[in-house]
Amino acid sequence: MGRWQDGRGTLRVAEEGGAEEGGAEPAGVPVEIAASYRARTRGLLGRDGIDGALLLTPANSVHTFRMRFAIDVAYLDRRLNVLAVRTMRPGRLGLPRPRARHVLEAEAGAMARWGLRPGVRVTLEA
Secondary structure: OOOOOOEEEEEEEOOOOOHHHOOOOOOEEEEEEEOOHHHHHHOOOOOOOOOOEEEEOOOOOOEOOOOOOOEEEEEEOOOOEEEEEEEEOOOOEOOOOOOOOEEEEEEOOHHHHHOOOOOOEEEEEO
């Protein structure tokens, strides 16, 4: 994608039997991109929830100190392949993932609804 910038986009989760195999086009999820130091530092702090997801880039770990709600966290590699998905309650510190280059955050339970799991690839339309 080149150089990342703060902004908005649409996240698509690649599904087995997707559009390339004649299946349905994956549904889009609204995503906020936090690429600047300031945007990454703020993250989801001070919010009561989020519609869609927040992509932190570059990042390989997160914390939920001072957060008001539980979140799902997906660690992504350079090619936006999902390495791991975890649910974190407020007040927790996530361990760094050495191969992770991006972190995707959403409300707890959202990633399971989207079909996001390890091994799945996501695409981002900024």
